[in-house]
Amino acid sequence: MNILIMTSRFGMGHYYAAEAIKEQLQLQRPGDNIIICDFMNMLLGKKARLMYDAYSALIARGCGIYNHIYKLCTEIENPQSARKASCGSIFMKAVKKAVQNTDADILISTYSGCNKHIGRYIEKYACDTPFITCITDIGIHGKWVDKNVDLYLAAAEETKRDLINIGIPENKIAVTGIPVRSGFCNPRASLAYDTKICAEYKDKSSFGFYDYAQGSCDPHLYGAKAHSSINPNACAGVYNVSEPCEDNGDKHLLVMGGGLGLLPKEKSFYDRLARINGLSTTVITGKNKALLNRFTGKYDNINFMPFTDDIENYIKNSDWLLTKPGGITTFEAVNACTPLILAKPALCQEAANSDFIGRNGLGVLLNTSFEEGIDTIERAVRDSKRQQAIKNNMRNMKRSFAPGALAHYISSFENEKKVRRECV
Structure with a gap:
């Protein structure tokens, strides 16, 4: 099967999700040919770099302007309504070219800006190629939703509920979490779990995922309900610094500012971190070379380093991650x-x-900037009891994900095509 994943490099989260999907499918379906296509690069060529640079500058210096544009562009529409005339044919033609160049059997989008144009292509050419949307946000907006989408990969149970509330059928939604690289999880183990479920399902031709003849689905492969032992009250909200905390020794803090390197700039912030007894800190500066050059070697217990491909090991080996609330992170x-x-x-x-x-x-x-929240940060990294409560909630949330759902859907489609050919 030729699988085309369309994405973009706006903020990098979309592209990382595309890479994670490719990696998972290569493990689960090693015979497939999986191609990642940068939608903006395909559309604009070398000029795409200018678009991405402008986006980065806007995020770094003009969040208010960005938020205003975001709200205007992401109004929820009825997914069954007629498509707005503003969808230009140039975008749809770019999709057509990508599909033809790759001879795609499956279309996947991890970037909301692609969705309407892929949907328009499918509609205009009466295309029966399955179209799968991987939602890389918790909340949904109008650009994620299109009436031609066959399967939504939802980030969480509440993302699924939001989709159902605007009219998306439940059997078109799988709760997978936002895809991450295998270094953060064990895709072979999740595939074994899903395969065990499939073996218990009566209709083997549908791989336990979706029965095209009956229109039914196996709920296990769409993610279990959120585990009842998740306890948000154990650790949510703003820290009360007067509460007692339990400190169980030395801790390691990882500080990340996302792909754009949006990190604390003030020397006083790092001075305070350096004075916390028993705390070592790694700061990954990403594209923020100025911060890297300014602070490298200044502190014995704070290590500043540039972008790394080994980020999963840094996150897994840290006690806390101080960052901005990005979806992929x-x-x-x-x-x-x-x-x-x-x-x-x-x-x-x-x-x-x-x-x-x-x-x-x-x-x-924190409900504040990094710099203003330094007292809360110090309190948090010392609180082993709260740390363990959060880790338990994370483990329980992982049980609601069905990372093998996409591979099963593709296998179902592949089997259906074989059956159709045999019946002709």
């Missing part, structure tokens, strides 16, 4: 069971992520 932390400490969100989609983390007890919310 949240699910990397959940899969690694590394508790989060989050600054006040600056972007609309980050606000939804932060609310999700608070409701599910996955971290400590």
Whole structure:
């Protein structure tokens, strides 16, 4: 099977999700040919770099403007309504070219900006190629939703509920979490779990995922209900610094600012971190070379380092992750069971992520900037009891994910095609 994943590099989360899907499918379906296509690069060529640079500058310096544009562009539509005329044919033609160049049997999107154009292509050419959307946000918006989508990969149970509330049939939704690289989890183990379920399912031709003849689905492969032992009250919300805490020794803190390197800039912040007894800190500066050059070698117990491809090991081997509430980072932390400490969100989609983390007890919310929240950060890293409560919530949330769902859907489609050919 030729599988085309369309994505973008706006913020890098979409692209990382595409890479994670490719990696998972290569493990679960090693015979497939999987191609990742940068939608903006395909559309604009070398000029795409200018678009990405402009986006990065807007996020770094003009969050208010970005949020205003985001709200205007992401109004929820009825997914069954007629498509707006604003969808230009140039985008749809770009999709057509990508599909033809790759001879795609399956279309997957991890970038909401692709969805309407893929949907328009499918509609215009009466295409029967399955179209799968991987939602890389907790909250949904209009650009994620299209009436031609065959399967939504939802980040969480509440994402699934939001989709159902706007009219998406439940049998078109699988709760997979936002896909992360295998270093954060064990895709072979999750595949074995799903295969065990499939072996118990009567209709083997549908791989226990979706019975095209009966229109029924196996709920196990769509993710179990959130585990009842998740206890958001154990760790959600703003820290009360007067509460007693249990300190069980030395801790390691990882500080990340996402792909754009949006990190604390003040020397006083790092001075305070360096004075916390028993705490060692790693700061991954990403694209923020100025911060790297300014502080490297200044502290004995704080290590500043540039972008690394080994980020999963840094997250897994840390006691706490101090970062901004990005979607992909949240699910990397959940899969690694590394508790989060989050600054006040600056972007609309980050606000939804932060609310999700608070409701599910996955971290400590500062409700301030990093610099203003240093007292709360110090309190959190010392609190072993709260750390363990968050780790338990993360483990329980992972049980609601069905990471093998996509592979099963593709296998179902592949088997259906074989049956159709045999019947002709």
